[in-house]
Amino acid sequence: MPLKTEEMLLNxxxxxxxxxxxxxxxxxxxxxxxxxxxxxxxxxxxxxEKYAETLTYQQIIPxxxxxxxxxxxxxxxxxxxxxxxxxxxxxxERAERIRVxxxxxxRIASHLMFIGSFSNDxxxxxxxxxxxxxxxxxxxxxxxxxxxxxxxxxxxxxxLAADLTPGIEEKIYSFxxxxxxxxxxxxxxxxxxxxxxxxxxGVGMIPREMAxxxxxxxxxxxxxxxxxxxxxxxxxSIYASLRFEVPVGGEKLGALGDCYARYLVRRAEIDQxxxxxxxxxxxxxxxxVKEQVKRNVRPPVGxxxxxxENPRGEIGFYLRSDGSTKPSRVKVRxxxxxxxxxxxxxxxxxxxxDMIAILGSVDIVLGEIDR
Amino acid sequence: MDALAIATMVKDVFGGAVLAVDQxxxxxxxxxxxxxxxxxxxxxxxxxxxxxxxxxxLSGFDTMPTEEDHPARNTPEEDTGAPSTxxxxxxLGVAYHLFSYSHSHRFAFKAHTPRENPHIPSVAxxxxxADWHExxxxxxxxxxxxxxxxxxxxxxxxxxxxxPLRKDYAAQESYRIGDACAQIARGW
Numbered sequence: 428m429p430l431k432t433e434e435m436l437l438n439x440x441x442x443x444x445x446x447x448x449x450x451x452x453x454x455x456x457x458x459x460x461x462x463x464x465x466x467x468x469x470x471x472x473x474x475x476e477k478y479a480e481t482l483t484y485q486q487i488i489p490x491x492x493x494x495x496x497x498x499x500x501x502x503x504x505x506x507x508x509x510x511x512x513x514x515x516x517x518x519x520e521r522a523e524r525i526r527v528x529x530x531x532x533x534r535i536a537s538h539l540m541f542i543g544s545f546s547n548d549x550x551x552x553x554x555x556x557x558x559x560x561x562x563x564x565x566x567x568x569x570x571x572x573x574x575x576x577x578x579x580x581x582x583x584x585x586x587l588a589a590d591l592t593p594g595i596e597e598k599i600y601s602f603x604x605x606x607x608x609x610x611x612x613x614x615x616x617x618x619x620x621x622x623x624x625x626x627x628x629g630v631g632m633i634p635r636e637m638a639x640x641x642x643x644x645x646x647x648x649x650x651x652x653x654x655x656x657x658x659x660x661x662x663x664s665i666y667a668s669l670r671f672e673v674p675v676g677g678e679k680l681g682a683l684g685d686c687y688a689r690y691l692v693r694r695a696e697i698d699q700x701x702x703x704x705x706x707x708x709x710x711x712x713x714x715x716v717k718e719q720v721k722r723n724v725r726p727p728v729g730x731x732x733x734x735x736e737n738p739r740g741e742i743g744f745y746l747r748s749d750g751s752t753k754p755s756r757v758k759v760r761x762x763x764x765x766x767x768x769x770x771x772x773x774x775x776x777x778x779x780x781d782m783i784a785i786l787g788s789v790d791i792v793l794g795e796i797d798r
Numbered sequence: 799m800d801a802l803a804i805a806t807m808v809k810d811v812f813g814g815a816v817l818a819v820d821q822x823x824x825x826x827x828x829x830x831x832x833x834x835x836x837x838x839x840x841x842x843x844x845x846x847x848x849x850x851x852x853x854x855x856l857s858g859f860d861t862m863p864t865e866e867d868h869p870a871r872n873t874p875e876e877d878t879g880a881p882s883t884x885x886x887x888x889x890l891g892v893a894y895h896l897f898s899y900s901h902s903h904r905f906a907f908k909a910h911t912p913r914e915n916p917h918i919p920s921v922a923x924x925x926x927x928a929d930w931h932e933x934x935x936x937x938x939x940x941x942x943x944x945x946x947x948x949x950x951x952x953x954x955x956x957x958x959x960x961x962p963l964r965k966d967y968a969a970q971e972s973y974r975i976g977d978a979c980a981q982i983a984r985g986w
Contacts, residue, residue, distance in 0.1 A: 642854070
């Protein structure tokens with residue numbers, strides 16, 4: 428007698444550990460196979476863009492913390508760079524160096540969070556604990572500099588909220604030394620682990636053309652073989668004067684744009700960020716980081732679109748100024764929003780467990796998807 | 799290719815469909831007739847020397863002034879940008895920011911559409927990235943993208959009333975209160 432089968436509708440989330448926040452996936456399954464997976468977003472929508480229209484430019488900065496709450500420094504950075512471009516402000520070298528140090532440390536912390544939660548999704552608990560041990564050290568540095576552990580509100584239009592505290596350079600150096608050794612251990616445990624490779628190789632492949640067409644950015648795009656990084660190719664701040672490599676999926680890092688390539692690209696970016704922090708620390712000129720900071724700024728009438736490189740990809744700010752102290756429109760092009768839009772396209776006819784691996788490799792933060 | 803040169807090239811092909819080029823010194827933005835958006839987009843995507851394969855951002859906006867804030871405007875001398883060609887009557891609009899990976903150049907254009915019955919052709923077929931962006935602009939501004947494969951709300955609940963990012967949006971006093979009352983009346 429033939430066995431009668433029918434498709435089952437499975438709800439993953441909005442409250443589920445593997446969805447990394449309040450994301451709901453409407454999954455149709457045929458046994459162990461996923462036939463379609465449709466994401467539903469918006470559970471964390473809090474109308475940031477509407478609210479920004481009622482605030483002055485400096486007042487918006489703490490709200491940008493809450494977009495991608497795992498890389499608040501980078502969000503601050505993108506927003507102040509956009510307003511500074513609109514106004515034509517130049518910031519002193521000292522402030523720019525400290526900005527890059529904090530942004531790159533935050534990139535490391537964010538990628539550590541990715542490795543931790545990604546390995547957790549795959550069923551490995553140890554890397555999660557190891558990554559959080561190192562992330563904690565970065566949070567301590569941020570706490571000392573900005574006063575907060577997660578939402579820093581540290582950048583200002585024209586400079587920074589506060590200068591470095593005395594002796595913080597030594598603390599950053601000693602963290603970096605210890606951290607590099609820890610990363611080598613992590614490579615032994617996870618990066619070159621045969622089980623991990625077997626689990627991730629060839630899963631969730633995104634070809635180069637698809638990656639570009641869906642507007643992917645950051646590690647997602649580079650894993651698919653597109654050699655592009657805003658910091659190098661459309662440089663802002665002082666990135667043009669720093670030396671670093673852009674890891675791209677290809678010969679060395681898993682050729683396919685699969686989950687493993689996305690992991691490797693992020694892992695390699697951590698090393699580059701360490702090098703960037705060292706370069707900036709080596710030579711911080713004296714200066715007043717608050718020199719240019721004004722409480723109220725009033726950009727001229729106009730509009731700009733500025734993109735900067737966040738850990739998750741390009742964060743873009745489309746600002747329209749009507750000449751008053753408050754913006755007429757702030758649109759955030761959130762990297763996770765675009766990266767997530769490809770998800771239902773690549774989650775067809777795959778195993779349920781692989782769907783979780785793919786979702787983990789996209790590395791979403793719902794705070795910026797829903798805004 | 800320089801953004802102004804691209805704007806000239808588009809103008810040569812589409813003539814009157816390019817209404818103006820805003821702020822040519824700062825960051826040029828071509829203003830396009832709304833009915834021609836899809837054709838211009840296809841031209842930008844498919845012409846080999848332009849090859850705009852990447853839609854960086856698609857943003858809705860509303861040109862209606864924010865009411866309470868306007869005495870605080872700049873004096874004209876302080877403005878560095880060229881005079882804006884924003885339409886006189888408040889309108890909704892969509893701005894497109896494009897990038898080409900093969901040529902490493904970028905271009906921006908926008909189109910205005912009336913507040914009543916706003917329609918703009920969809921570009922989701924040309925750039926799949928536009929799918930979610932257009933849903934968002936529909937959700938928050940109520941702009942209808944003709945030809946979009948699946949135009950429904952994306953961030954707000956399906957039964958939300960109104961489009962919050964419009965400047966004249968009045969916040970709702972309550973959400974689903976009518977339903978709740980009806981349920982109470984029925985004794986849950």
